[in-house]
Amino acid sequence: MLRTLLLVVALVVIAGIAIQLDDAGRHEGDAGGNVTVTANPVTVGTENRTVQVPVVRMEERQVQTPTVSVGNAQANGQ
Numbered sequence: 001m002l003r004t005l006l007l008v009v010a011l012v013v014i015a016g017i018a019i020q021l022d023d024a025g026r027h028e029g030d031a032g033g034n035v036t037v038t039a040n041p042v043t044v045g046t047e048n049r050t051v052q053v054p055v056v057r058m059e060e061r062q063v064q065t066p067t068v069s070v071g072n073a074q075a076n077g078q
Helices: 002-024
Strands: none
């Protein structure tokens, strides 16, 4: 049962590859192999729009922070 399923999947994949390869060879062109491509004009620019933008604000608050203290009064030379 599993082998049959794998065989069917493999055949579908091989058929898909064959269709893609066959389709890749068909292009509109003349006898010299030249292809004509027509493109519409593209414009690039900016315009003003109103959009929602997330804003981060800094503010000062008193919060508890972890601290580390050493009981020995000698300074470490490192």
